[in-house]
Every structure is written in structure tokens, then in C-alpha cells.
Amino acid sequence: MLRISKFTDYGTVILALMAHNPASTHSAASVTRQVGLPGSTVSKLLKMMSRSGLLTSCRGKQGGYTLAKAPQEISLAEVIEALEGPIGITECSRQNGLCQVESHCAIRRQWQGVNGVIHNALQQVSLATLMHPPAVTEAEAIDTSAHKEPCTTQRISV
Amino acid sequence: MLRISKFTDYGTVILALMAHNPASTHSAASVTRQVGLPGSTVSKLLKMMSRSGLLTSCRGKQGGYTLAKAPQEISLAEVIEALEGPIGITECSRQNGLCQVESHCAIRRQWQGVNGVIHNALQQVSLATLMHPPAVTEAEAIDTSAHKEPCTTQRISV
DNA sequence: ACCATATAGGACTATACTGGTACTGTATAA
DNA sequence: TTATACAGTACCAGTATAGTCCTATATGGT
Numbered sequence: 001m002l003r004i005s006k007f008t009d010y011g012t013v014i015l016a017l018m019a020h021n022p023a024s025t026h027s028a029a030s031v032t033r034q035v036g037l038p039g040s041t042v043s044k045l046l047k048m049m050s051r052s053g054l055l056t057s058c059r060g061k062q063g064g065y066t067l068a069k070a071p072q073e074i075s076l077a078e079v080i081e082a083l084e085g086p087i088g089i090t091e092c093s094r095q096n097g098l099c100q101v102e103s104h105c106a107i108r109r110q111w112q113g114v115n116g117v118i119h120n121a122l123q124q125v126s127l128a129t130l131m132h133p134p135a136v137t138e139a140e141a142i143d144t145s146a147h148k149e150p151c152t153t154q155r156i157s158v
Numbered sequence: 159m160l161r162i163s164k165f166t167d168y169g170t171v172i173l174a175l176m177a178h179n180p181a182s183t184h185s186a187a188s189v190t191r192q193v194g195l196p197g198s199t200v201s202k203l204l205k206m207m208s209r210s211g212l213l214t215s216c217r218g219k220q221g222g223y224t225l226a227k228a229p230q231e232i233s234l235a236e237v238i239e240a241l242e243g244p245i246g247i248t249e250c251s252r253q254n255g256l257c258q259v260e261s262h263c264a265i266r267r268q269w270q271g272v273n274g275v276i277h278n279a280l281q282q283v284s285l286a287t288l289m290h291p292p293a294v295t296e297a298e299a300i301d302t303s304a305h306k307e308p309c310t311t312q313r314i315s316v
Numbered sequence: 317a318c319c320a321t322a323t324a325g326g327a328c329t330a331t332a333c334t335g336g337t338a339c340t341g342t343a344t345a346a
Numbered sequence: 347t348t349a350t351a352c353a354g355t356a357c358c359a360g361t362a363t364a365g366t367c368c369t370a371t372a373t374g375g376t
Contacts, residue, residue, distance in 0.1 A: 005362090012265060012269075038366085040367075050323085051325095059324080064322075076272065087160050107174050110287060118279060186352075198337055204352085205354080208352085217344055218351060219349070
């Protein structure tokens, strides 16, 4: 199949959604409401992404998550790596000594090349690119709670 | 991770090995001997690849498997698709209606684009490309049994 | 000070997939 | 006729994935 996990997929959906209002804070609840996925899954994803630095978080009342960088600066490669670790199309693309046939294996170097190409492709696509096409339903997709300001601790506050 | 399964990985190793002698017939046993992987796994892979048309097979004494096409004409994309089905980096890259948020989802089209790029990259790389670099251990890697001719039924016989 | 809200960080479960095995059947060449 | 080698399928164990739940902690407002 050669695919990313559903989790990562969901992750990009959530990020794209948040990218409509990059500056504001989104609570797990509001994201859940908009995205139509199980709430616990959403908050798990948000937690993971904030731990890996894609999002910043803020606890407490009016808390929530915010994009840590501008949508143009977040690449798919980053997202994938954040949610499922380093990109390696084969196990031996990154590490030596894992494979019993490494000596026979004239293939490894080439796989690493392929890997590079793919990694590149994923790095080219930013969150901003990802949400190019319609930009139609923006107004509908955003509920009021998404409009609140980032919580105070996040601005270089007082 | 974004990676192909070990199976597919092994598959390419086996194919590359066979590609050293594209014209001759390789028995499961001889491939197993050369490749250093569990025999049952090897024959499972050979079966799968022959069913999907990458290899032709021939039963009976002196039987075995042969590449169905020249190494230059077998792409990684083909191999991956043969062993793990159509390449789709996300589940929705191919099919509609799987995803609950498809309406919100401005992302799908872009993922399909990414998918295309990757698919392309994999199509560029042929089995021949895959075994470019060394070509060193050819003589060692091939044991005598690999030198036998294709079995009669495979030539447009009599 | 207190409370409601919202994230942090786990542990936990069920299910699906992956890698590997085993066994029976069938075609082929000698 | 027999030994050889592929065909097909059912099976099993280990692991990864998707999803749930619970407790702790931080924040803002009253």
C-alpha cells in the first residue's frame, strides 16, 4: 500500500482546518466539532502534534492549541515525521545491520535514492499548499469559538 | 514510517537477484539459498509475484521461476503494486466515500497530487536501475543451479 | 480561594495486519 | 512411475494501529 497511517491523515486534516485561522486558538472540543472524528482521537492527535512542536498549547479556560508556525512553513514531511517517526521507505533506508542479506544487497543505495525523492516531494508540499483549491467553505467551517484570541501566555505577555 | 512492507522489500531483493540472470530459471530452493531468507517466505513471495505476472513459473523437475520481462521493464511501482496492492498514500487517494469529513476536506485533491509524484518516482526506477551500483559479486552470487535453461514449456516450444 | 474548563500524560483494549509455517494437491521431466 | 518443484490455502504468533478512559495539572473568571 505504501501509505501513511489514518492517524497521520487525520492529523493533516486537523492542521489544514486550523490553518484557516492560523493565529487563533482552537480547543480540542471545537476541532472535534468541526472535524467529525472521535473526540478522544482528536485530542490524542493534538497532544502528539503539540509535543512534537507543530502546535503550541495552552491549558485552562480559553486554552487550546495554535499552529506553531505559519501554514507555509509546515511541510507534509514534518507532519508525517511528527506523527509516525522518520520517513524510511525500507527499514534499511536509515540503518545498517538490520538486514541479513546486506552483503548481497546491491539495492540499498538505490532505495535510499527513492526515499530521498519521496521525502523531497513531501517537503515541497506545505500546509498552505494543501488547502489551496477551494477556500470555499471557510465561513461555514469556522464556528465562533474558533475566533477567540490566543491565550495570554502565548503572546509575549506583560 | 511511510514504508513498504518487509515482504515487498524482500521481493525486490529476490527480483534483483534473479535479474542477474534474467533468462534462466530459478527454483525456489536456489533463490532461498542465495538470498538467506526463510524458505517458506521466499516461495510465498515467488508465488505471489508469479500470480501477478512479474514472473513466469514452470512446475516439475527442472522447474522454477523466470522474470516475465526484461529488468529494464520492471518498475518498483509494479513490484509494490503486485505485492501490496495499488499505491495510495492515503485511503482516500483512490476511493471516495470512505472519509466522514470529505465535505470539509479541501485536502484530498492535494494528497492525490502527492501520491502521483511518489508513484512517478517509483515508476522511474526499474529493476535494472536498482542493481546498478556494484555488479561486483555476480559470479559469486550465482550458484550453478541458476544456470539451467528455462523449461521447455516456456519457450514457444515445439 | 474556588471552580469550571481544558490540556498532559498515561495505561489499556480490541482489532487488523504482517511475517512466517505447514500441509495437500498438481504438473513436469527423467 | 517417481522425484521434483510449483499452487493454493489454512493457520498462528507477534506487533502495530485505532480508539477509549482516567487522573493530574494549569489557567481564567467569579
